[in-house]
Amino acid sequence: MTNDKNTLIAFAMIALVLILMPYYFEKVSPSPEPISPQAQRESLSESLTTQTPRPAKVQVYKEPVDINSKSLEFITDKYALTLSNLGGGTIEKVVLFDYFDAAGEPVVLFDSQQTGNLSLSFLSGAYGDTVNTRLMPFTSSNFNLYQDGESVKISGRYEIDFEHILSKEKSIRKKFIFYDGLYHFDMKIELTGFQNQIPDQNYQLHWNSAFNITEKNSRDDIEYSYVYSMAGTELLELHLKDKYQTERMLGDVKWMSVRSKYFTAAVIPTSATGNAATLSGFKRADKRYTNATLQMKYTNTFKHTDEYQILIGPLDDTYLSSYNIGLEKMMNWGWKLIQPISFGVLYSIKFLHRFIPNYGLVLIVFSIFIKILLYPLTRKSYESMKRMQAIQPIMKEIQEKHKNNPQQLNKEIMGAYKKYKANPASGCLPMLLQMPLLYALFIIFRTTIELRQANFIWWINDLSSPDFVIQLPFTIPLYGDGIAILPIVMAVTMIFQQKLTGSAQSNPQQKMIMYIMPVFFLLIFNNLPSGLNLYYTLFNILTIIQQKYFINPSGKIEPVESTNRLKKK
Numbered sequence: 001m002t003n004d005k006n007t008l009i010a011f012a013m014i015a016l017v018l019i020l021m022p023y024y025f026e027k028v029s030p031s032p033e034p035i036s037p038q039a040q041r042e043s044l045s046e047s048l049t050t051q052t053p054r055p056a057k058v059q060v061y062k063e064p065v066d067i068n069s070k071s072l073e074f075i076t077d078k079y080a081l082t083l084s085n086l087g088g089g090t091i092e093k094v095v096l097f098d099y100f101d102a103a104g105e106p107v108v109l110f111d112s113q114q115t116g117n118l119s120l121s122f123l124s125g126a127y128g129d130t131v132n133t134r135l136m137p138f139t140s141s142n143f144n145l146y147q148d149g150e151s152v153k154i155s156g157r158y159e160i161d162f163e164h165i166l167s168k169e170k171s172i173r174k175k176f177i178f179y180d181g182l183y184h185f186d187m188k189i190e191l192t193g194f195q196n197q198i199p200d201q202n203y204q205l206h207w208n209s210a211f212n213i214t215e216k217n218s219r220d221d222i223e224y225s226y227v228y229s230m231a232g233t234e235l236l237e238l239h240l241k242d243k244y245q246t247e248r249m250l251g252d253v254k255w256m257s258v259r260s261k262y263f264t265a266a267v268i269p270t271s272a273t274g275n276a277a278t279l280s281g282f283k284r285a286d287k288r289y290t291n292a293t294l295q296m297k298y299t300n301t302f303k304h305t306d307e308y309q310i311l312i313g314p315l316d317d318t319y320l321s322s323y324n325i326g327l328e329k330m331m332n333w334g335w336k337l338i339q340p341i342s343f344g345v346l347y348s349i350k351f352l353h354r355f356i357p358n359y360g361l362v363l364i365v366f367s368i369f370i371k372i373l374l375y376p377l378t379r380k381s382y383e384s385m386k387r388m389q390a391i392q393p394i395m396k397e398i399q400e401k402h403k404n405n406p407q408q409l410n411k412e413i414m415g416a417y418k419k420y421k422a423n424p425a426s427g428c429l430p431m432l433l434q435m436p437l438l439y440a441l442f443i444i445f446r447t448t449i450e451l452r453q454a455n456f457i458w459w460i461n462d463l464s465s466p467d468f469v470i471q472l473p474f475t476i477p478l479y480g481d482g483i484a485i486l487p488i489v490m491a492v493t494m495i496f497q498q499k500l501t502g503s504a505q506s507n508p509q510q511k512m513i514m515y516i517m518p519v520f521f522l523l524i525f526n527n528l529p530s531g532l533n534l535y536y537t538l539f540n541i542l543t544i545i546q547q548k549y550f551i552n553p554s555g556k557i558e559p560v561e562s563t564n565r566l567k568k569k
Contacts, residue, residue: 069084069085069086069137069148070084070085070143070148071083071084071085071092071148071149072142072143072146072148072149072150072151072152073093073149073150073151073152074151074152074154074158074160074178075151075152075153075154076154076178076179076180076181076182077097077180077181078096078097078098078180078181078182078183078313079094079095079096079097079183079312079313080093080094080095080097080151081093081094081095081178081185081312082094083160083176085137085138085139085140085143085162086134086135086136086137086138087116087117087118087119087120087133087134087135087136087138088118088119088120088133088136088138088162088163088164088172088173088174089118089138089160089162089174089176089187090116090117090118090119090134091110091117091118091209091312092110092111092117093108093110093111094108094109094110094265094312095107095108095109096109096263096313096314098314099214099262099263099314099449099452100453101214101215101216102215102216107214107263108212108214109211109212109214109263109265109312110209110211110212111212116134116206116208116209117206117207117208117209118174118187118205118206118207118267118310119132119133119134119205119206119208120132120133120172120189120203120204120205120206121133121134121203121204121206122194122198122202122203122204122298123198123199123200123202124194124197124198125197133164133172134206136164136172137164138162138163138164138172138174139162139163139164140160140161140162140163141161142160142161143160154178154179154180155180156179156180157177157178157179157180158177158178159175159176159177160175160176160178161173161174161175162174162175162176167193169192169193170192170193170194170197171192171193172189172190172191172192173188173189173190173192174187174188174189174190175187175188175190183311183312183313183314183319184268184309184310184311184312184313185309185310186270186307186308186309186310187307187308187309187310188305188306188307188308189205189305189306189307189308190303190304190305191203191298191303191304191305192302192303192304193302194298194304195300195301195302196300198298198300201297201298201299201300202275202276202295202296202297202298203295203296203298204293204294204295204296205267205293205294205296205308206291206292206293207256207258207265207267207290207291207292207293208290208291209258209265209290210225210258210281210287210288210289210290211225211258211259211260211263211265211288213286213287214260214261214262214263215261215262216465217465218285218286219285220261221260221261222283222284222285222286222287222288223261224259224260224261224262224332224447225239225240225259225260225281225283225288225290226238226239226240226258226259226330227240227256227257227258227259227279227280227281227290227291227292228255228256228257228258228259228279228329228330229249229253229255229256229257229277229279229292229294230253230254230255230256230325230326230329231249231250231251231252231253231254231273231277232251232252232254233326234249234251235326235329236249236277236279238279238280238281240281240282240283240288240289240290241282241283242282242283242284243282244280244281244282245280245281245282246278246279246280247278247279247280248276248277248278248279249276249277249278249279250275250276251275251276252273252274252275253269253273253274253275253276253277253294253295254268254269254273254325254326255267255268255269255325255326255327256274256277256279256292256293256294257292257311257327257330258281258290258292259315259330260288261315261447262314262315262447262449262452263312263313263314263315263449264311264312264313264314264315264320264327264330265310265311265312266310266311266312266327267292267294267308267310268308268309268310268311268323268325268327269294269296269306269307269308270307270308270309271305271306271307271308272296272297272306274294274295274296274297275295275296275297276294276295277292277293277294277295278291278292278293278295279291279292279293280292309323311323311327314449315330315331315447315449316449316450317331317346317448331447332443332447333443334439334440334443337436338436338439338440338443341436341437341440342440342443342444344440345366345437345440345441345444346444346448348366349362349363349366349444350450352365352366353450358455358456359451359454359455359456359463359531360454360455360456360457360460360463360531360534361456363456363463363531363534363535363538364538366535367535367538367539367542368542370437370539371539371542371543371546374433375546377433378543378546382547384421384422384423387420387421387422388422388423390420390422391416391420391422394416394420395413395416398412398413398416399413434536434539438532438535438536441531441532441535442528442529442532445463445464445529445531445532446464446529448464451463451464451531452464454531456530456534459485460486460530460534462530463529463530463531463534464529464530464531465529465530466480466482466484466526466527466528466529466530466533467484467485467486467530467533468482468483468484469483469484469485470482470483478523478524479523479526479527480526480527482526482527483526484526484527484530484533486525486530486533486534486537487521487522487525487526487528487533488522489537490518490521490522490525490533490536490537490540491518491519491521491522492518493537493540493541493544494517494518494521494540495515495518496544497540497543497544497547498517500544500547500548
């Protein structure tokens with residue numbers, strides 16, 4: 001994921017600068033060369049093909065598509081789903097009622113009029129021709145009750161049957177069962193009269209449609225384009241690129257799925273596991289193409305049946321976990337070392353949200369809690385920085401005295417640190433501890449659907465996106481194409497915080513770093529979720545208040561005089 005890689009690089013660079021900064025202060029010469037952080041951006045170097053790659057060609061059993069072709073819309077309290085009788089129930093459109101697009105309208109997940117979702121294909125006959133139900137018009141007594149395009153309101157439970165008769169004893173049947181209050185529906189497939197007619201004794205169930213762009217930032221939405229399958233505990237993940245890719249998984253396949261940034265569609269066999277899954281697809285700048293095929297075993301009996309659950313809904317980890325088949329593994333929680341922190345932060349925020357309806361206010365309470373938790377370390381760090389300032393006369397004398405003897409210089413400096421109980425790295429410890437937490441918050445605010453379009457106040461109307469107030473007609477390298485307010489406020493609080501510590505008052509090089517670091521953070525954080533920026537800004541403000549009023553402002557550490565001045569006295 002390109003954006004995540006860039007963010008990881010940015011966090012790593014920030015951590016590296018924070019670690020090395022104290023040592024830099026001690027080692028720099030009177031006229032050091034300025035240090036400028038740099039960031040790299042990846043760009044695609046190969047042009048996109050103009051034609052859509054397709055899987056291997058198959059011989060398709062065709063029927064006239066203009067005879068009895070009909071679509072109906074089935075409405076539950078969760079979604080509206082448009083089903084065609086072609087293929088015995090092809091999903092043409094899905095609208096979710098509980099989620100909205102940037103215009104405030106219910107999210108339309110699929111609207112391509114593309115047939116093929118949940119169609120079947122299999123080899124048939126001595127020559128191994130491929131039968132594909134994608135263009136077969138099935139009959140349905142339910143459909144006969146309505147006109148093409150009508151809507152059917154479902155209350156409780158609703159069943160619909162489709163049938164396609166190929167000969168007197170050979171037929172394909174499909175049954176759908178819809179429910180109120182659930183994002184999944186059941187499907188049953190029945191193959192009759194095909195014994196000894198399917199040479200490899202397998203059939204395939206297809207999902208051909210990819211999700212529409214549902215987010216305001218289409219580029220960010222496209223980045224989260226995946227196809228998955230799971231066999232046992234092994235997850236096969238295909239992250240769509242600009243080139244066509246295909247992957248195949250063998251084994252007892254529990255499910256296959258496609259996902260966007262916030263939504264998923266999964267095919268889950270419930271009567272028997274699949275024996276293979278094939279995943280393929282690619283993406284363009286404003287569109288994605290996916291194909292997932294589940295291979296099922298045909299038992300070579302007169303009547304063969306399989307049952308499925310078809311889930312189309314939000315990427316909600318709690319809801320996905322309720323299926324107990326590993327669907328929640330589609331969620332991105334960051335590195336393995338970060339994942340426990342991500343879980344802890346998410347559940348803490350969800351817990352607070354039970355009592356505080358606004359996620360922005362939840363972040364304020366969460367920031368205060370973290371600041372209280374880190375208070376002992378912050379106090380110790382602050383006192384250590386004051387000691388570092390106090391022994392500056394000693395440090396300057398040691399550097400002057402042993403400037404031609406690096407080994408003795410290091411020995412004397414370490415001895416002074418030990419004698420006066422000063423640690424040049426201790427001032428960075430609170431920030432270093434913040435790094436895993438900041439990355440966990442980045443993951444949560446960017447990929448957790450509960451925080452999608454979460455409003456705070458005024459211009460901060462989506463905590464999962466940057467709080468842009470001005471959209472630029474061009475892109476500034478590293479900074480982006482919009483101006484966000486929170487990163488600017490965050491940078492100002494960083495400068496004020498450093499001035500309050502007084503660590504940059506005695507050294508011109510430190511003064512330069514005092515301004516370089518906030519600018520660097522401003523550039524990096526401008527395109528990050530406003531929820532992350534809100535948290536970090538609040539954390540800085542709380543640190544300023546803590547240093548000014550709670551870390552004993554009267555308990556000053558007096559400067560330590562150099563040995564030369566003591567001798568003169």
